[in-house]
Amino acid sequence: MSTVSERELEYRFEQAMQSYTNESSFFACLIRAMVYAYVPVSDDSKRVRLIQFRHPDGYEAIPFFTSAQRAARSSFNGLRTIRLPCSTLFEQTRGATMMVNPNDGGAVLFPEEVATLLDSGTLETFEKVSLKEGPVDIRPAASAPDNLMRALDGNVPLPPFIRDIYLLEKRTLDGASSRPSLLIYAGVEAHQMERGARHLVSVVQALDPRPADVVDVAVFDIAQAKPNFLDEIGAIPVFASGD
Template sequence: MQSALADKAAEPAFFRALLDATVYAHVPRQNPSGRVRFIQFTTPEGLTVLPFFSDEVQAKAAAKSAATVVVLMGHQLFELTRGATLMLNPNTISCVLYPEEIAALIDHDKVAIVERVDTDGQQLVTRLASERPTWLIDRLVALYASLSCVEAAYLAEIGTPENPQRGLLIAVSVSSKDAERVARATTTELQAHCQRLQTTVDLTAFEPGELPDWLKEIDIEPFYILTLGRRLVQAPKRVQ
């Protein structure tokens, strides 16, 4: 984990190591349902997470008298908690694992590397995309339909005055508490198919209802909106 925090390139090795690691989680002391139930909590940012720990001492200190500590292998915990957002060692240097990352890891042994880029005052130029790869948009529409936090998404070209066609930019309308999940889910989805990309793809996020001026200036229409996602999710499946 320390290596992954220091170097993004080490993230895949860290995620894979968790699969075979012994980990510790919390379950209620009283559980009349008879089903396995893990304890979750909500962070100050409003994110609901399921805590787990890399050592028993941390797990017992956090549980105190309110929970029971259970011992599992990492892959067992990931399978049992599919769809949840997990947080490793929440009371020390923590790490959040989002559902899409966990699914890609246990289903396909894939781990996307996500890196935040600071433009550091660099002048950037955005404009309408001259090409809109259908396969790219189709994948993102399906992904965002599964993420109810995404209000809208736009596709533009981004570059510099010297190189105006540097690559594509996905701009997502999403609350700040969910922005990292959307960024990681998007990267996880696209990196698995990056051999089809002929250019770079960056992502930026903004709060719903606060459309950035640079998007207004290029008079761009979203390729995805939440109402479209709801229709896709609610659409009945065809019988083959």
């Protein structure tokens, strides 16, 4: 596997910041690049210990950087910067949440996304969607790929913060003849809603074969009242944690 230059990685990062459609190219470069991380200046441990910071959303994450300049700009007393292959960083921190270029708006990578990146060599484009964007007709899915159904009904381990999953289909009302897209609609604990959505995206991306149709993911706060439209359309969850 050839190593990506820092210059190319920086270019790909800037492109990804301009449009989410460039994110896959950035991640494909990232996993083959050298990156920078923080360790304590003084550390008696025989193992390398990386610095973690608390994300504004409340979880701990390990920051890392695509260039020495970005790392130096964010550093402060008591830390020193090390340079290592991104793949090594990810392998040695499996299970951790990562932040790339956190002071420049870079992505948060949850543990399941890090695992996907290590296994597949990239992450596919992740676009946030909202059920409120334009008039749509939503119904329980009339049909869905068998492997998607198996993945969502408990055959693929799901984290405990994903509590309910509905498999729906949606069609825009301004194009009634268009083919409907599948919608995974999940009830997730409030403090893990983005991670829950992105975990389900990772589940879909790992399917073999992949669904031929578009699959969108949306989430709602499981602690709040269930959205009324689910009862109105007679939706039944394909997965329920039973808690």
